[in-house]
Amino acid sequence: MSTRVVITGLGVVSPIGIGVPQFWKAALEGRSGISAIPSFDPFPLEGYRSRIAGRIVDFSPDQYLPAGQGDRVDRYAQFALVAAKEALADADFKMERENPHRVGVIVGAGMGGMVMGEREITQLYEQKRPHRVHPNFIPVITLNSASGIVAMAYGAKGPNLTISTACSSSAHALGQAMHAIRAGTADAVIVVGADASITPLVFAGFCSLRALSTKYNDAPERASRPFDRGRDGFVMGEGAGALILESLAHAKKRKARIYAEVAGYAATSEAHHMVIPREDGEEVATTMRLALKDAGVTPAQVDYINAHATSTSVGDAVEVKAIRLVFKSRADKLAVNATKSLVGHTLGAAGSLAGIVSALTLTSGQVHPTLNLDDPDPACALAGLSKDQQTRKAKVALINAFGFGSNNAAVVLKAVSS
């Protein structure tokens, strides 16, 4: 029997709350974090087809971090620092009591330090003064800046990795952390997913890709509507989620409170298309089956799915098709929800937020609402989807995460009986 891996701490920076208690309360109440983008100054907002996002308004790193700690990293890494700090405190994880080389950091990030990145690139091309590129530009935009700063801030000297698989990044971070602990290369891993790229260039790129919702610019809270007939693309979000993973033995030794077990994980490629999923859902189904097998559970044992559900026309339908392929008649007995209906698509943070939501669902028995499910699309129909909060004593949760580049991930969490 391989080493069991458990979650002992959680931290969140999200458009519906900074801090797990605030986030979870807002999630259960079904509050939307989507709002109008006030400006992309100096660029005309009319040039953007989509003008809404799941933004974190008035975030100041100094409010949460020691003075100066967040100064030399980009916004996404500041989110990562804040979320990791909360998760470590939540886990009562004290680095001075640990062998620091046995504590790793694995971060999932899709875009990375784009706030400074875009600014510096723009200035260089406009002003043509290469000697004025900021000395901190490279350290900031290097995609492992968040995993680096988290390790420095909290003294974790074990494996330090960044996984970038677009929208599935931090689901893989969870899975790879589980592998590292199973393999015995770490006792504990600080897992973080983070992104903050509601920036003029990245946002314009997603607009050009025709991936974003554009019908609800005047009603932002209605725009992220996974599985609803009126969905027309995803809503970009930003944020970070952090989870402390450790071996069960390590958690027991230090008498840690356990949220859930990370019991299984699968990573696959559809080897199909950069941005379009295979419409028959077979590859997504295979990914879910492999994760369940890794966890040693059958589809009949699964109670809850935190769906990838980005609110795109094709993506949501493919996911439901795949769920039906795997779960057959069980599909309509599952509780299912879409966290992106609350906060939008936080890209690299999405998998970690799904992990946090799933852990909280297993411990609380509460399933947060899926917002804007006003007119369920028959192509995405599942009996366990609801725009209302549901109570469900779930023992096994499945997290789906899919990324550009034909990338799929699935993670299985199990409730741990005390």
Added chain:
Amino acid sequence: MSNTADVSGKIIQALAEYLKRDAASIQPTHHLREDLGLDSMAVIEMLYRIEEVFNLQIPDQDLVGLTTVGHVVTYVEGRVAPAPARSAAKSAAKTAAKTPAKTPAKTATKKPAAKPSTKSKKA
């Protein structure tokens, strides 16, 4: 030169360049996906080129009706035509008319015609 020939020629040329094939082999009746083999991402890339050629911004909602070369031609004609002709051309695009509306060619060329109609709230 009629507007139709002008718009159609430019669109077929853009398509030919994108697909790396002879413009003469592309017909207005060709279905973008089934006949020309464009997937949804390729349609978006192709329209991106066409937006540049005609100085347009095509709202997401208008993509639905653009399934053949002829639809794209009709749609673009409607967008580059002077205001009164637009509604007619737009409805023509909707019903996927095979004979594109004949409208004057004046605004069809380089002139930075019609500010991109992002505010027209999409169909």
